[in-house]
Amino acid sequence: MHITSAIRRWLHIGSAAAVLAALGVSQATAGSSAPQAAPQLPSAVVENISSQTPTVSADGRLVVYAGAPAAVGDQRASSIWLKDRADGSVIELTEQSPDIRAGESVWPVLSADGCSVTVITELAYDLFRDDDVGSRWDVYRLLLPACGGRLGDWELVSASRGAGFESAAGDNVSPLYPAAVSSEGSLVAYTHQFSVAAPLLTGITVVDLSVAIGDAGRSAPVAGTPSAAPDSTFRYVGLREPAFSDDGSLLAFTSDATSSLMLAEWGKGAEPGDLAASNVFVWDRSNLDRNTNVRRISNALNGDPGSSSSPAISGDGQRIAFVSTATSLVAGAVLPACNPACAPQVYLFDRTDGSLQLASREASTAAAVDGAVDAPIAADTGATQPALNYSGDELLYVSRATNLFDTHSNAAGDHDDGDIVLFVPSSGTVDRVSVLADGVTPAPAAQSHPKLSATGRVVVFDTLAGAAFGNAAIAGRQVAVVDHPPTLELANLDVGTVAVGYPGPEWRLFVFNRGPSSFVPALVEMSNPDLLISGGSCADTAGTPVPPGGSCTVHLMLMPSVAGPVVSTLTVSEAGFDAVSISSEISGLGGEPSLAATLAPTYGGDVVVGERSEPLPLAFTNVAFNPVKIARISVQGSHPDDFQISLDECSRTTLDAGLSCNLQVIFSPTAAGRRTANVVAVSADGAYATILVSGDARHEPKLAAGNTTIVAGSRVTLAGAGFAANVPVTISWADGGGTPVTVLSNGYGLLEATFVVRPTDRAGARTFVAQTADGYTATADVVVVGRAGKVGPGSANWPGR
Template sequence: MSKVRLVPLGVVLGAALSLTTVLAPVPSGAAPVPQPDPATARVSVSSGRAQANERSSSSSSSRTGRFVSFASRASNLVADDTNGVDDVFVRDRTTATTSRVSVSSTGVQGNAYSTGPATSGTGRYVAFISAASNLVPGDTNGVVDVFVRDRVASTTVRVSVPDGGGQGNDASTVPSISQDGRYVVFSSFASNLVPGDTNRFADLFVRDLRRGTTSRVSVPATGGQGNGPSGFSSSTISGDGRWVVFESTASNLVPGDTNDAPDVFLRDLRRAVTSRVSVSSTGAQGQGVSSDPAISADGRYAAFSSWSPSLVPGDTNGVEDVFVRDLATGVTRRVSVTAGGVQGDSSSYQPAISGDGRRVAFVSGASNLVPGDTNGTEDVFLVRWRAGTTTRLSVSAEGAQADSFSNDPSIDHRGRYVSFTSNATNLVPGDTNDMLDVFVAAADGAGGRPPSR
């Protein structure tokens, strides 16, 4: 899926990764032959498999997990990287090649940082934010914008632009992209992207790249505009571009919002309806902060994290948990639990949900979700909530637990591969750069051949 937990505006993260898989030599002109992957592999590496010489982070997977985009400050992942700032890269796990996408249509590197990638289903399109002013002509607003790179056509366009043309008059961030790359959702402080934007808050917008239109998402079903900021930390668009989940502190998006806390909302772009997601199975509103929204490809399931103890019965741990809401049946369940249903003994957050909604990757500092968790730090877990199983993914191919924290997961459509950032040095052999790295774990634990599409 294209969803990724994106860094706040102005924060530049990074992670350095080295893929341990080596592809067999391929005759010139022949199709690459996928080779077996280990259960855990490093992907923020150069095409020559050199580990990054600076930090890497913020990964996002394509539908099959073949393509993983990420941000890195490293200068040795591609040739001629001399700008000294974070760039956005894509790793093709099948051909074992790495390319830079935060460049102009003529291939010129950005003159300021780029980060926060979101990958389309095929991996052809990558949305990202950048402070660079030279990625497209006429970028003179001096703020962070949202861009999309077409990796096939080798073109870069700016998407955080007004409906009638021109450029935004304030910063934009946190993109999410539909499976076909047509729709891009993003948050913006700009007041000129749509007519009548007078609330002076960050709002959520969607850009239709086919029609060249921009519309506001974070609005009440009855019309008007939100009375609080929206989409400032993360948002996700469904595979077909119809549904958007987002975080907002606005109290007027739905009736009866009186909890005075950030909530997670769902916007049906086709029907122009806004509803609240962070509620119990009876429809009762939460009593704490809810955030980190993610949505399945078909728009049926939404995942989010919440501090509220009232969303499910028996929530007595007093920490942040991860929940999944079935938007068709209205059932909300807690998924950051052990295989036996025991609640975590520390916070869980940053969910990423598979295309069918059955698998959810998340970050947790809990030590009781799986046996033998004694590293005392945050790990990445995968729950198959229908099957009632919870596994830890941020481990080495041999099953050794990470010697430092892991976070920021992204999951492919089938839930087979999960990419994440880690500060650990023992997940793959030869990790000696002492930097944040980006890894991919096989959710079933056995590795296998990289995706061929």
């Protein structure tokens, strides 16, 4: 009986025991499976000092952030800290020196290679060029000791006054926006006062640190900068928020000007006195043609008053994310109503084809009309603060939206805070990163400033809810670090019998990345030299990230040197810090082959756990010159229980030379994920051939309540089915109220739980959500009736009366 029909029947019976009976399982049998330990789930590691605005190196090893100074009596609010996650060491980089006036340091940026830290600071480290006047804010860079630098040896970046030996610190950097830094730290772009005459207007300067201070070519304004300050009835912010690609060839930025024009002009607003509309531009620094080297990517329709800002660019420069309040950027997108202001949304621009998509959107959308692409449904409260990984296939943003997930986080934090959300463009999946240690419960929506490593494996952000992650309560924000290693799958394979000294047929295996971060294969190895790596994208394009949901291939063949069994371990691995790898067993037999598989589709499709696929037609052929008797057919390999032989015309059959026999296999998965097995045909003389079969499996869990109308202050029984076996399942109110209940599913994926509805719980339509750490959820709708005197079906406030 299907799970869905069992749940429906349970609703009529009205008890959790009945749903188990409807599934054909007794209570005793259902509970007889021994619980299995759940895998360790990723949880945030929160720094134990007041800290904020983190950035992370490409490999995820180093994290730099602004935090409270360590010295007792240091009155500064913000110093800069560096954490090495390899050994847990933490170093304060901007300790107060007695030789210079005290000052704050903010917005640290760690170069992708982990060699340098760039900060905006009031500290006048360059005693010869920084006269420590004006607004005092300047940009400095520190080369770290691991790369040949020395702690405390800060280099002045914003030497924007004078030339040659007369060059001096600008003392005019804006502390509102972080600097942009290329991957090796030699290029820095920063936001500063546009001019002395327009101190409230901002501009951007790009600095090449390979050129000496004071020399020509060291610094230049960003392309698309108007020649003078505006003289109009509109208000302006200026040019700001620079963001570099890794190699520094591309610079994205926000501008109130028409920066794509050869002679840029200041833009306009909706009405005189309004702020001029801002847009996001990309400057291709390798293109010297000023007519074409700056491109506007936030192209709203004429008359759309929305503004765009906050660009983030992928390391390879191919994708740029930004925030916009414009409502006409993506045709057909379903956006929340403007009331009167329009909620900001996150968009993703692809330079390879010029496409633009809504990124802050629901994972699934309504069906399209006449075969058109589904209309994306935007985050209902908006989204901000995008961040991209190196290849742009993972995008983080901050949102308090209530329509992205079945469960809602409790509102908390500052107005810019929210959940940390991960969007994977290739699959359209949306996941919440800011969850507690159980991997399910959302943290309070008090997170901000997300960044991620090159592969997306390490996510950093700051939070006002550090105590919720299990840390001692500390006043102010705290930096959190989350490890999200990828989940990889690689099948075991038996290649059958191959003639000694001759290469057998080429086989192809897939390394599947189930996410949530990218996998970067660096090395493909085989432990036995009789098994040869003949190609495949894992090896041929080593160093290319495999995004979540993607795969790379390994091609291999057996050339046995001696007769007899051959066993080898195939390993596909990354390189560098916290590298991950995946291995499988490859086997075969050196001998005289007599059977071969006939090529046919061997993929069983995408099937719900416990259900069955259509039969897969397979065949074996006699490739010898004499009749061959097939002794038996069996299913072996990684998941033999997931594939059943439904038709066997091969076992105990003798095939003449060149003839074939048929069989059929049904895919009936017992667990989720990629499932594989080898169908093996063994001849009477011991030679054998194999067919690799595979399929993808998923759970479709269901949840139901014993009573759909619940009186506050009572208990309700919940029953579920279709979950993974022996895993923790957390049940909570969708709106975040109350205390979650966690139960263990049994060996059949069934569960029963009692949930206490408190007298103070909100009355009205409510939803229970049951979810597991691997992302599966099920819901049950109920109505809670407030407890006011005697309540029952005859009460005036009973539903339906």
